[in-house]
Amino acid sequence: MHRYATPLGIFLLLAVLLGIGLTLNPREVPSPLIGKPVPAFRTPGLKDPGKQLSNETFRGRVTLLNVWATWCIPCRQEHPVLVGIANRGEAVLFGLNYKDDRKLAIDWLNGLGDPYAMSGFDPQGRAGIELGVYGVPETFIIDADGRIIYKQIGPMDEKTWKSTLLPRVKRLQEARR
Amino acid sequence: MEKHPITQGKAAPGGKTLKPRARIWLAGAAICLISSLAAAQVFEQREFKNPQHEQRYRHLISELRCLVCQNQNLADSNAPLAADLRTIVFDMIQNGKGDDEIREFMVDRYGEFVLYRPPFAAKNVALWAGPFVLLVIGLWLLLRQIHRRAAAPRPAPLSDAERETLQSMLGERPDKNDGARGA
Numbered sequence: 381m382h383r384y385a386t387p388l389g390i391f392l393l394l395a396v397l398l399g400i401g402l403t404l405n406p407r408e409v410p411s412p413l414i415g416k417p418v419p420a421f422r423t424p425g426l427k428d429p430g431k432q433l434s435n436e437t438f439r440g441r442v443t444l445l446n447v448w449a450t451w452c453i454p455c456r457q458e459h460p461v462l463v464g465i466a467n468r469g470e471a472v473l474f475g476l477n478y479k480d481d482r483k484l485a486i487d488w489l490n491g492l493g494d495p496y497a498m499s500g501f502d503p504q505g506r507a508g509i510e511l512g513v514y515g516v517p518e519t520f521i522i523d524a525d526g527r528i529i530y531k532q533i534g535p536m537d538e539k540t541w542k543s544t545l546l547p548r549v550k551r552l553q554e555a556r557r
Numbered sequence: 558m559e560k561h562p563i564t565q566g567k568a569a570p571g572g573k574t575l576k577p578r579a580r581i582w583l584a585g586a587a588i589c590l591i592s593s594l595a596a597a598q599v600f601e602q603r604e605f606k607n608p609q610h611e612q613r614y615r616h617l618i619s620e621l622r623c624l625v626c627q628n629q630n631l632a633d634s635n636a637p638l639a640a641d642l643r644t645i646v647f648d649m650i651q652n653g654k655g656d657d658e659i660r661e662f663m664v665d666r667y668g669e670f671v672l673y674r675p676p677f678a679a680k681n682v683a684l685w686a687g688p689f690v691l692l693v694i695g696l697w698l699l700l701r702q703i704h705r706r707a708a709a710p711r712p713a714p715l716s717d718a719e720r721e722t723l724q725s726m727l728g729e730r731p732d733k734n735d736g737a738r739g740a
Contacts, residue, residue, distance in 0.1 A: 412668040479637065505641050512666035514624035514638055
């Protein structure tokens with residue numbers, strides 16, 4: 381029995397470590413921005429270029445920032461979820477239209493519904509780089525002090541919203557009361 | 558126009574056509590050549606102020622990871638984000654930013670994951686030191702085993718009676734086995 385203890389122990393250790401490794405998603409890079417203020421950026425509004433969406437926009441209440449584009453196929457899949465969030469008034473939602481065409485983007489919002497309090501327009505993707513965006517759609521939860529609390533990479537379905545993001549948003553909203 | 562037998566693809570008399578093996582070698586060489594050309598692909602033409610800048614640019618984009626195709630560096634990736642990040646590296650070099658500043662810019666936004674050469678830090682000390690620690694442990698176990706074997710008493714040589722028995726067993730085994738099966 382004793383002579384098998386060491387290889388068995390090593391095997392179990394490896395099995396556990398590899399098992400943990402299998403459950404991780406290597407595409408989800410932990411964002412260094414979590415817990416930090418929204419990085420400084422400034423973009424014109426999508427519908428009204430006279431307005432601005434900047435890191436200052438997020439102060440004063442709990443907000444969501446959704447990075448989207450019309451060329452992004454998962455964004456279309458995610459869009460009804462965002463419309464639902466806005467209709468139920470669960471959170472204030474801002475958009476950042478990323479590396480897109482203004483006309484196409486406005487047509488998209490007119491056709492599919494506009495869940496955003498406002499969308500910024502970032503055709504060059506510079507604001508996206510400041511925010512560390514690499515896989516559109518991305519959704520940030522931002523607290524009332526303008527700090528990034530959570531980042532969802534990839535499309536958010538109803539289930540992910542209800543189970544992962546909404547509880548965090550609610551907790552932040554309650555903490556403010 | 559006279560058609561050459563090779564391009565005709567048919568076996569011509571006189572042995573002028575390529576043998577199948579030669580064709581395979583040629584195809585292999587062509588594949589290697591094409592893939593090495595692809596590896597040396599440059600996506601944008603850049604005008605550098607001096608050769609040092611160009612060298613730094615090439616070095617930086619080769620050791621920064623593309624976040625979209627995560628197993629490629631910025632130099633090899635044709636993802637739009639990689640192109641944007643290459644432009645940022647280029648602009649920062651042209652504006653006199655140092656390599657560390659550029660790396661810091663990337664790490665601030667995308668995390669240390671963007672570095673193909675992660676820095677040595679307390680949290681990843683196991684990663685850096687692990688292989689060497691394992692090597693030392695392995696060497697230690699090996700040496701211990703060797704010493705043990707050397708120290709272990711050698712088995713006593715066979716006595717005459719044992720040798721005789723062994724000889725008889727080796728010599729007569731087939732008969733004995735047959736006998737055993739018969740019984």
